[in-house]
Amino acid sequence: DAGVTQSPTHLIKTRGQQVTLRCSPKSGHDTVSWYQQALGQGPQFIFQYYEEEERQRGNFPDRFSGHQFPNYSSELNVNALLLGDSALYLCASSLGVGHPQETQYFGPGTRLLVL
Amino acid sequence: SQQGEEDPQALSIQEGENATMNCSYKTSINNLQWYRQNSGRGLVHLILIRSNEREKHSGRLRVTLDTSKKSSSLLITASRAADTASYFCATGTYTGGFKTIFGAGTRLFVKA
Numbered sequence: 303d304a305g306v307t308q309s310p311t312h313l314i315k316t317r318g319q320q321v322t323l324r325c326s327p328k329s330g331h332d333t334v335s336w337y338q339q340a341l342g343q344g345p346q347f348i349f350q351y352y353e354e355e356e357r358q359r360g361n362f363p364d365r366f367s368g369h370q371f372p373n374y375s376s377e378l379n380v381n382a383l384l385l386g387d388s389a390l391y392l393c394a395s396s397l398g399v400g401h402p403q404e405t406q407y408f409g410p411g412t413r414l415l416v417l
Numbered sequence: 418s419q420q421g422e423e424d425p426q427a428l429s430i431q432e433g434e435n436a437t438m439n440c441s442y443k444t445s446i447n448n449l450q451w452y453r454q455n456s457g458r459g460l461v462h463l464i465l466i467r468s469n470e471r472e473k474h475s476g477r478l479r480v481t482l483d484t485s486k487k488s489s490s491l492l493i494t495a496s497r498a499a500d501t502a503s504y505f506c507a508t509g510t511y512t513g514g515f516k517t518i519f520g521a522g523t524r525l526f527v528k529a
Contacts, residue, residue: 306459335517344505344519345460357514392459396515405450406517410459 304329306395306409314415315383323378323412327395334376335406336368337392345392351376352398380414388416423506427524436493438523440506441486448509449482450517451491453502460505463491498529 307326315321327334333352337345347360351370365381374395380387390413394406424439440449448467452460466473466482466489473480479492493500503522510516 333515335515337519344521345507346519347517350514350516352514358512358516360516394460394517405462405465407462408452408460 306393306407308391308393308409308412310412311410312413312415314417316417317383317385319383319416320379320381321383321414323380323391323393323414324375325378325393325395325409326375327393328407331395331397331407332374333396333398334370334374335394335396336376336378337394338362338387339390339392339411341389348378383416385416388414390414423504423520423523425523426521427526429526429528430496432496432498432527432529434496434527436496436500436525436527438491438504438506438525440489440491440520442489442506442508442518442520443487444508444510446484446508447511447515449480449489450507450509451478451480451489452505452507452519454505454522455502463504493525496525496527498527501525501527 309324335350336348339345348362350358354370367379370376390411392411393409396406422441450465451463454460464475464480466480477494482489503524505519505522507517507519
């Protein structure tokens with residue numbers, strides 16, 4: 303049973319560029335959430351996708367956008383990169399957007415460095 | 418913004434001792450989860466406790482939840498060097514979608 307997978311594992315970009323991160327959820331899961339984790343901090347919720355729609359959003363600017371595909375995989379896009387976007391980006395999958403046992407399973411993350 | 422606040426920020430204990438971490442939050446929740454993270458890698462889910470539950474156990478882990486005080490605690494008994502990691506509490510709230518808010522974490526160091 304494959305867990306949550308993310309690609310790429312590491313990425314280096316320069317300011318102003320755009321980046322796309324990818325996530326495949328755990329088998330049987332239909333909901334994907336994205337988080338940003340700066341060094342030494344807890345993960346910050348970016349948004350959640352269910353049925354190919356954004357269902358919840360954290361306090362992130364419109365430069366952060368996403369997409370969910372029919373196979374439940376998801377992409378996170380960040381435009382006009384800033385130095386402050388350097389972080390570990392985590393994807394988590396779960397079953398159902400309102401499921402009472404909302405256990406999320408996390409992927410290993412993509413470490414983004416913006417120079 | 419972070420809803421959960423862990424206490425202490427860092428904890429250093431000897432192997433075999435118990436480790437207790439506390440989490441406080443601000444708003445009503447549907448559940449609260451504890452996660453472990455080793456060296457900035459992916460998070461490992463430890464335990465979920467629902468808002469109508471008061472205590473849950475899983476192996477050497479014991480979690481309590483007091484919704485009247487908006488607080489939770491994680492107890493790790495008979496700690497091992499392998500328990501060295503960062504521990505995060507995360508509150509789950511359903512408002513049309515499920516939003517999970519993490520605290521800043523407790524860094525636990527278990528000395529062999």
